[in-house]
């Protein structure tokens with residue numbers, strides 16, 4: 573099988589699975605228990621906390637475990653709104669955020685917050701000035717994703733956050749870095765993010781765990797009540813096996829960030845060249861590597877709806893995503909935000925690479941698209 577849906581989820585690494593199994597079978601204690609078995613479990617959490625903190629060049633006390641980035645984003649946005657949003661009611665974000673940010677902002681808007689969603693320019697790129705200009709005295713939070721997950725476009729997060737912190741240090745900055753973590757080196761101090769959301773299953777860890785970086789002295793109103801775990805900000809018995817696997821995944825992936833970046837850029841260029849030679853293809857991603865992640869390529873096979881092509885490719889054991897729908901076939905509107913016409917967006921396919929992706933697999937994809945075009949258009 574050819575798996576090209578790594579932005580949806582990745583295959584857990586063998587050593588990650590091993591770490592998880594060993595926690596389930598041996599170190600299965602409750603980390604809150606005061607005895608040795610509990611302590612052993614707690615050690616796994618401490619270790620992963622330190623690994624993630626080191627990877628961001630920060631202190632381990634700033635890392636909080638959650639059930640995944642959806643929860644991290646909810647906690648970040650509701651938490652800041654609860655702590656800093658009593659009088660300051662403006663929140664600035666982009667128009668292409670993941671559903672877990674988008675829907676949370678919609679909910680905050682219903683509660684009386686003023687949410688400003690910044691759109692890309694005519695060049696389909698985001699411009700830092702547009703975010704900065706939207707700031708006023710009432711602004712409590714700015715939330716921007718690092719790599720947009722449908723087309724792989726990069727947002728000017730560090731430009732915006734640095735200039736926000738220079739001019740308005742009281743405004744809290746949040747970044748959903750799910751599609752960037754372990755793909756780009758992230759130095760939290762350079763990025764100037766107060767909060768950063770991460771997910772394990774996008775980096776060869778397991779589904780069901782993630783983290784939120786919370787800069788020291790930032791107050792977050794919890795969204796759940798319960799025990800004293802994770803400083804009571806995120807109560808509930810920690811998912812020790814998944815967290816241990818998360819640590820293993822980070823250790824594994826961080827060794828190869830820059831090499832992988834280069835190799836993936838080559839793979840994307842290879843596919844892009846093949847696609848560009850085909851008359852029925854429209855490229856929806858930004859082809860300039862300064863503005864786009866090499867890990868994601870979005871294109872449309874004109875005249876064939878996404879789901880039809882997706883299932884055709886599936887019949888050839890090639891697995892991709894439909895490029896305009898993040899969640900169970902619901903159109904997210906992200907391609908629309910870039911001004912991509914509906915008839916092109918309806919045919920969008922997202923291919924997302926991993927270190928295991930080969931040029932042979934990409935040629936097989938092209939051949940399958942060509943035969944799909946032939947068979948599916950003829951059937952119409």
Ligand code: PMP
Nearest residue numbers: 640641642670721748750751771
């Ligand atoms: N943000 C982005 C950019 C994502 O791609 C995803 C996963 N689709 C999430 C947040 C949600 O992550 P999780 O699956 O860990 O809840």
